[in-house]
Amino acid sequence: MKMMRMINLVRGSVMKIHGLSRASRCLAAEGGVRGLSSSSGPRVCIVGGGPAGFYTAQQLLKARQDAAVDVYERLPVPFGLVRFGVAPDHPEVKSYGAEGNRSMGISGEDLPGVFSAKDFVGWYNGLPSNKELRPDLSCETAVILGQGNVALDVARILLAPVEMLKETDITQNALEALAGSKVRRVLIVGRRGPLQIACTIKELREMVNLPNTRADMLPADFEGIAEALKDLPRPRKRLTELMMKAAKEGGDDKAEKCWGFRFFRSPVEVIAGADGKRATGIRLALNKLEGSGESARAEVTGQLEDVDCGLIISSIGYKSIPIDPAVPFDPRRAIVPNEMGRVQDTAGLYCSGWVKRGPTGVIATTMNDSFDTARVLIQDMEAGKLDLSVNKPGAQAITALLQTRGVRTVLFSHWEKINAEEEKRGKFLGKPREKLLDVDEMLKIAWS
Numbered sequence: 001m002k003m004m005r006m007i008n009l010v011r012g013s014v015m016k017i018h019g020l021s022r023a024s025r026c027l028a029a030e031g032g033v034r035g036l037s038s039s040s041g042p043r044v045c046i047v048g049g050g051p052a053g054f055y056t057a058q059q060l061l062k063a064r065q066d067a068a069v070d071v072y073e074r075l076p077v078p079f080g081l082v083r084f085g086v087a088p089d090h091p092e093v094k095s096y097g098a099e100g101n102r103s104m105g106i107s108g109e110d111l112p113g114v115f116s117a118k119d120f121v122g123w124y125n126g127l128p129s130n131k132e133l134r135p136d137l138s139c140e141t142a143v144i145l146g147q148g149n150v151a152l153d154v155a156r157i158l159l160a161p162v163e164m165l166k167e168t169d170i171t172q173n174a175l176e177a178l179a180g181s182k183v184r185r186v187l188i189v190g191r192r193g194p195l196q197i198a199c200t201i202k203e204l205r206e207m208v209n210l211p212n213t214r215a216d217m218l219p220a221d222f223e224g225i226a227e228a229l230k231d232l233p234r235p236r237k238r239l240t241e242l243m244m245k246a247a248k249e250g251g252d253d254k255a256e257k258c259w260g261f262r263f264f265r266s267p268v269e270v271i272a273g274a275d276g277k278r279a280t281g282i283r284l285a286l287n288k289l290e291g292s293g294e295s296a297r298a299e300v301t302g303q304l305e306d307v308d309c310g311l312i313i314s315s316i317g318y319k320s321i322p323i324d325p326a327v328p329f330d331p332r333r334a335i336v337p338n339e340m341g342r343v344q345d346t347a348g349l350y351c352s353g354w355v356k357r358g359p360t361g362v363i364a365t366t367m368n369d370s371f372d373t374a375r376v377l378i379q380d381m382e383a384g385k386l387d388l389s390v391n392k393p394g395a396q397a398i399t400a401l402l403q404t405r406g407v408r409t410v411l412f413s414h415w416e417k418i419n420a421e422e423e424k425r426g427k428f429l430g431k432p433r434e435k436l437l438d439v440d441e442m443l444k445i446a447w448s
Contacts (some may be wrong), residue, residue, distance in 0.1 A: 137183055229241065350377050
């Protein structure tokens with residue numbers, strides 16, 4: 001009989017599983033069965049209840065009917081980036097993964113008014129650790145550094161009509177802040193050119209079609225692009241054509257808000273106001289490209305450009321952080337070094353998702369990547385590379401350890417109480433749900 005339990009741990013514990021040790025404030029949810037795993041088949045522990053963890057578990061249970069899989073999650077709620085990272089107006093899309101932010105490495109990046117996209121997205125998506133963010137939206141211009149899908153998600157949320165957002169599961173405090181926002185212009189800055197932009201056509205089309213907004217581009221950024229179209233792969237060609245059309249047509253001149261890409265620019269300094277207490281602008285270096293296509297490199301020209309803005313959001317990428325000294329970690333690439341998911345020099349330990357390949361792709365990419373890791377694990381079982389003859393205690397030992405440390409777990413039935421409460425609060429506000437932001441409140445409801 002195949003079994004899966006999801007276990008979220010609470011109250012500041014340190015969890016050690018198959019050599020993985022991690023400071024956690026988590027929830028434990030149990031799915032599929034009640035009680036401890038009693039399977040005589042292989043026992044697998046997965047750390048992280050996000051998409052990578054669930055997809056890996058799904059594939060393992062599909063392939064091995066006798067397997068027992070335990071998924072350990074830090075928070076009292078499951079689903080990771082599906083809950084906290086996907087834009088609230090993308091419900092159709094709705095992991096020891098990438099928890100850290102990539103630093104810009106420039107002067108002034110710690111000033112008030114400067115945020116990472118990870119934290120900003122966590123704020124409007126209800127991540128408990130970002131509930132106190134309170135971004136100041138009283139400025140007219142916001143600058144987003146980076147031109148991937150997350151950057152466009154943030155731009156869209158900043159400029160979208162509040163009436164559109166009211167029908168999503170965006171948090172109420174974020175909705176109220178956005179309702180009073182004075183932001184009317186969003187610039188999306190990238191160090192390379194239009195042919196290297198990292199977003200997909202879906203996100204670009206949503207920006208082009210956003211009500212009461214118009215595109216504001218620089219014609220010089222598109223010089224020579226038309227001639228290169230014929231040699232582009234079809235997806236890149238369609239994306240570039242839509243971008244050029246938006247640049248040429250602009251949009252409704254009566255629109256109150258605007259957005260635009262700014263290419264060939266790299267941040268060099270966040271400019272502080274006269275009192276030195278908050279960001280009032282950003283200094284950009286103008287670049288030129290060396291090479292062509294995806295491998296083109298941005299080289300500085302020595303020219304600088306200052307942009308006045310009161311909100312700066314860095315969307316230059318997430319990064320994974322080390323989980324434990326016993327687990328190999330490549331600090332330069334910010335991944336666990338692995339071969340097809342097999343962790344380097346650590347028999348029996350595997351990885352999937354962003355910690356395996358880096359923070360790239362969409363949730364479907366993570367799904368396929370996780371399926372690959374599960375297949376490799378199963379191959380190793382069947383090839384005898386893993387000793388399955390030893391009857392290890394598995395979740396029973398972990399449960400006993402947690403009890404000795406005074407850690408209470410939140411079972412799946414407890415998560416269902418949190419889920420029901422969020423849906424109830426959302427219904428009152430005319431939304432799919434209103435996410436709980438406080439971990440203690442989640443636990444009070446879960447254990448009631």
